[in-house]
Each structure stands twice: as structure tokens, then as C-alpha cells.
Amino acid sequence: MLRHSKRGVPIYEILRPGEKIYVCSALGHLYSVDQKQGVARRAYPVWDLTWKPRYQTEKRQERLQTWIEQIRRISQDADCFVNACDYDIEGSVIGAMVLKYACDGADQSAKRMKFSTLTRKELQEAYANSSAGLDFPLVNAGMCRHEVDWMYGINLSRLLTDSAREYGKVYSTLSAGRVQGPTLRFVVDREEEINCFVPVPYWTIETVIRVDDSTIEARYEKEKIDSKYEADKIVADCKGESGTIVDSESHRSKIYPPHPFDLPALQAEAYRHFGLRPSSTLGIAERLYLDALISYPRTSSQKLPPSIECRKILENLSTLEEYTTKISRILSQPTLSPNEGQRSDPAHPAIHPTGNIPRRGMESREHKVYDLIVRRFIATFGEPALRQSEKATVSAKGYSFYLKGIRILTKGWIDLYEPYADFEEIHLPPLTVGQDVDITRIVRRDRFTEPPSRLNPSSLLKLMERQNIGTKATRAGIIDTLYDRGYVAGERMTPTPLAFNVIDVLRKYCPKISETSFTRELEEMMQDIESGKEQRELVLIEAIEHLRPVMAELQAKISEVGAELGETIRETRLEQITLLSPCPRCSSKLIVVRNRQTGKRFIGCAGRWKKGCTFSLPLPQIGGLTLLRKPCTKCGFELIMVKAKGRRPMISCQMCFMEKRQGQAV
Numbered sequence: 001m002l003r004h005s006k007r008g009v010p011i012y013e014i015l016r017p018g019e020k021i022y023v024c025s026a027l028g029h030l031y032s033v034d035q036k037q038g039v040a041r042r043a044y045p046v047w048d049l050t051w052k053p054r055y056q057t058e059k060r061q062e063r064l065q066t067w068i069e070q071i072r073r074i075s076q077d078a079d080c081f082v083n084a085c086d087y088d089i090e091g092s093v094i095g096a097m098v099l100k101y102a103c104d105g106a107d108q109s110a111k112r113m114k115f116s117t118l119t120r121k122e123l124q125e126a127y128a129n130s131s132a133g134l135d136f137p138l139v140n141a142g143m144c145r146h147e148v149d150w151m152y153g154i155n156l157s158r159l160l161t162d163s164a165r166e167y168g169k170v171y172s173t174l175s176a177g178r179v180q181g182p183t184l185r186f187v188v189d190r191e192e193e194i195n196c197f198v199p200v201p202y203w204t205i206e207t208v209i210r211v212d213d214s215t216i217e218a219r220y221e222k223e224k225i226d227s228k229y230e231a232d233k234i235v236a237d238c239k240g241e242s243g244t245i246v247d248s249e250s251h252r253s254k255i256y257p258p259h260p261f262d263l264p265a266l267q268a269e270a271y272r273h274f275g276l277r278p279s280s281t282l283g284i285a286e287r288l289y290l291d292a293l294i295s296y297p298r299t300s301s302q303k304l305p306p307s308i309e310c311r312k313i314l315e316n317l318s319t320l321e322e323y324t325t326k327i328s329r330i331l332s333q334p335t336l337s338p339n340e341g342q343r344s345d346p347a348h349p350a351i352h353p354t355g356n357i358p359r360r361g362m363e364s365r366e367h368k369v370y371d372l373i374v375r376r377f378i379a380t381f382g383e384p385a386l387r388q389s390e391k392a393t394v395s396a397k398g399y400s401f402y403l404k405g406i407r408i409l410t411k412g413w414i415d416l417y418e419p420y421a422d423f424e425e426i427h428l429p430p431l432t433v434g435q436d437v438d439i440t441r442i443v444r445r446d447r448f449t450e451p452p453s454r455l456n457p458s459s460l461l462k463l464m465e466r467q468n469i470g471t472k473a474t475r476a477g478i479i480d481t482l483y484d485r486g487y488v489a490g491e492r493m494t495p496t497p498l499a500f501n502v503i504d505v506l507r508k509y510c511p512k513i514s515e516t517s518f519t520r521e522l523e524e525m526m527q528d529i530e531s532g533k534e535q536r537e538l539v540l541i542e543a544i545e546h547l548r549p550v551m552a553e554l555q556a557k558i559s560e561v562g563a564e565l566g567e568t569i570r571e572t573r574l575e576q577i578t579l580l581s582p583c584p585r586c587s588s589k590l591i592v593v594r595n596r597q598t599g600k601r602f603i604g605c606a607g608r609w610k611k612g613c614t615f616s617l618p619l620p621q622i623g624g625l626t627l628l629r630k631p632c633t634k635c636g637f638e639l640i641m642v643k644a645k646g647r648r649p650m651i652s653c654q655m656c657f658m659e660k661r662q663g664q665a666v
């Protein structure tokens, strides 16, 4: 194989008997949706769209022009074209657009390669078995999604941004979109639920019982007691008393191995064990896929068809020391069949290792995700685990208490999936009916019902999946946008005042945008294009007809919308630059400000104008500044963090810094 590099664009040349193949890459999308020529950049509403080279529609994409030129140059002499982009909606669109626009309409005659891993063997087979004609249902479904999303995003975002500028007198880029709206609404709705939550008191009983020489925590028959009086009576009646075991039972059950990973399951598991955001997990999985270490990750399949030759993969992986023993156990089993789940995917199997051995050293997070995928793959072939649950009932003074135990009798697949399988065991001593026991401790606990917990990126992703909004390819990115736009903060996602306001505005003036039902409806129509039951043009028209009245309504009330948004944006900004610690001299608020003449930033006192307070603290001038909302352990003043490009973030207390400097001066 030869590698040419023309003006920075790599092109590979493969010679085969009777043919010469050129392979060129696309660098993601080379074409994207944009408004037609002659429409002003900030105008709205816009309904006419077209596909254009991305270097014309986005900033800093100039090199894509050279890319397209080189593809065009090499396409001139070609007499056969194959789209070999990732086999999924995006890959189908990327390839089709390049063939259509850069290769003079070659999309009409091109073939399509279909593959799930980048191993040499599979790529060669996929090339030999390329299908005649592109996968147009997938292409159309993908184009339609880009077109509809562009239409919603551009119109709503332009209108909101413009309203805030014209009527709210603040410049801030606001965004709203077809999927983003409902997603943000999940977070806001949850926060409202939490805010409206009224805690209700209840009581529980904590009991410790001694059986022979062991002490065991016991559960009172009722988990929640509604009256304090009742709880106190139980404690008074049973304190220091003894009881009798009146019943003891146990039963065995099988715990089946986990299903092979689809993308959401991988994302959830990586979040649970490593705290990785869904988008990070996807990014890492994609790198592993590009290295031909795992199969294509954007899949919703929980199945491993025989064609992927699991035995061979396991044999290859067993050369890696850490998996050798586990794999030899699997291979010695009489049969080798994975515990497949219900979900399937027309294009790809479940995520699995290819059996290729990692050649390069992996970065720590890559290694974690790879290890998780390998162990999950191995575990899914394991034998069921056997669990025994035991329950004994103690009767004392007419009350019942339960002793509960769990034992894993046979570990089966649990052993294979360690350290990612965690099953708690509680061992009970031997118990016999009629045996006397002592209550060694019994106390009342005062409790309150708890509000629902905040969403985190992983649970939000699952919620989007359950509600069928977005796709497995786009969900993680949309969650990131919520953070980037300042709509949510924190790992436990808390909506900012701006998020409440945007949702309020959308709810008030165009409820359809933030409603899940409408988004889901469109989603279903787009899935119908994929299966050939719906036409792309008709879905686009339908989407426009939904959006048109919404835009009209928003425009009619644009001054109110803008005023409301402007107010919140100003408040949010002021809050962002105000320190939690007050001025030590006059106790007014301290704010991060800039000197008008020098442009230098510093911490100044808001009491300057009214009280003439001149207190100030210096700040580092280079790097992004964050108020940490955490006190200094020495003096209690709010800590700041400065992050300059290419450097480690620096956390400091400016109050301690000043005192040290003054101390040195004296």
C-alpha cells in the first residue's frame, strides 16, 4: 500500500490484480446544511435550506476546501466508487454528500461497504461484498435529521438571541433546539419537583439481635412508621427483652450473566464505575474502534451473532495475561453461548472486542473502558450464579422482626466480571425455629421523606432514551451543550436561572417546542424514513408546518420575551462575578471588575460608590478565572481558580496572597 500526501491530504493507493484502489478519508462531515444564498446572517425565520461545503458555513474549516479539491481531483479518473464510511446514518450521509458534490453525482452509481469492525479480515470481506447502490433510506433519514435540526436550531436560537439583544439590551448567544428543548426541560422539571417537595416525617426502628454469639441487624416488620407514639411504644415494649425465632425460610435463585453491551449500557456502566460522562465514554470507544480493538460502538444491539466468531476472539484475547485464566474457564465449558438481550440493531452487533491485541500503550481512561468491554464480553458467556436468600422471623412481645441474609453459593459469571460485578453478601449464622434470641439494642430513628434526586449525565441519557428523543449518536452531545450554554451546572445537574427562564419562555409562548410528545413524533417519522416507509421531503414539510406558527407566536411577543431573557442574563452574569465573601472593611459585595484604563482585572468592592470603600485585591491577569464557591481553609475567604492554556489549573486564596505580600514588604 502506498501513501501519497497531496497538500496535507493523505491518499492511499492499493494495487490489486486488475484494479487500482484509492482510499481517501472525509474528516467527518465535509458538507452541511445552510441557508440559501442572499439571506442575511441573522435573519429569521428561514425556511429555505441547501447543502454547502462546510468551509463556507463554519469558521476555521478552511482546510476542508483543500480536502474537497483533492477528492475531486482523484475522482476524475475513477470508474467505480465505494462509500466506506462508518456503517451508520452519519457515515452514510458523509459518504453520499462527498460522492454527490465532490465526485460529480457519483452517489447514483456508487457501492456501499458494510462492516462493524476495522479488522483487516472484515474490511476485505466488506469490500468484496459491497452492495450495489448506496443505502439511500439511511442517507435520507440522516439528511432529514440534519435539515430538521438545523431549521429548528437556527430559527429558535436566532429569535431568542435577537430578542435579548433588541429588547433585553444584552448580547448573549442563546440556543434552543428540537431535542435540546425537551432535554433541558427534564432537568428543569426535576428541579421544580425538588423545590416543591414537602418532606413528611416518619419513623423507623433500628434493632440488633443476638443469636448465640453473633449479633445481627434486624428489620422491624414495618419499614415506615407513621406516628412517633407508635414507634416509642415498640421501643419501650421490646427494650432488653428476648424473643423467639418462629419461622425460617430460604430459597435459591439464579442470577443470569449480563447482556452484551449496547452503547447506553456501556455508557451507564462506565459512569457507574469510573464517573465518565456519556460523551467521554463514546469518544473513548470511538478511538478504540478506530484502532480496531473493539467493534462499532454506536449500536443498540445486545446480540452477538455467530458470524463474529466469538471463540476465535476469546482465544486471541487469552494471550493477554490478565484474561488468560478467565477465558480458559469459558473455553472449557461444554457450550459457548452469550446471554443475549432483546434489543437488536439492523446494522451492527453488540459492542465486543475484536480480539486484536493492543499495540500501543493506552491512556488510563482508554484502558479502563477497554478492560470493561473485554470483561463484559467474557462474562456474558459465563454460567449463571447461584444465590441463596434466607429470611428468619423473630417474634418478641407480639412484634415481628426479620433477619435477612444473602449468600452467593456459586459465583459463575460474577467471578469473570470482577471487579465490575458487585453483590453484597450478608451471612447469617445457623438459625433454628424455636431458638431464643435477645434484643440487645432497639432505637427509634426520626426521618423525613426525601425529594427525588437530581439527574446526572448518565440518568438524563437514560431518560432521553426511554422517552425516545434524540438518537444514540446525538444524545451525549446534546447533554454537553446544556453545560456549554450555561444552562446546567454540576455533576448532579442543577439548572441555572437562565435555564428556568428559557424554559419558561418556551413553555409560555411555544409549549410544543419543549414538549416531549412532539419531538418523539418527529423522531418516529424520521425512523420511518430509515425503514423506507416515509419520504424525506414530506417529513421536512411537516416539520416546517409545526415550526411556522411557533415562530409567528414568538415574534408577536418578542419584546416581552426579550425583556424577560435580558433580565435573567444580567442577573446571572452579575451573580457569576460576585464573590460569596463580603468586603472585610464595609461588608458590601465583592465583584470581579476591570480597570477601564488599563484593562486589568481585580477584585473590587461594590461599596465604592456609596460608601467610598477602596478595598481591592489583585488577580492573576492571564487565564480563565473561576470563582470556586469554596472557602480557603486558612482564612475562609472564597478561593479562585485560574486556568491558562496549556498549564495546570491554579487554585489560590487572594486574601492570603495579599497578607503574605504585605508581610514581606514590612
Ligand SMILES: [Zn+2]
Residues within 6 Å of the ligand: 583, 584, 585, 586, 587, 588, 605, 606, 607, 608, 613, 614, 615
Ligand atoms: Zn468595602
Ligand SMILES: [Zn+2]
Residues within 6 Å of the ligand: 632, 633, 634, 635, 636, 637, 653, 654, 655, 656, 657
Ligand atoms: Zn486564605
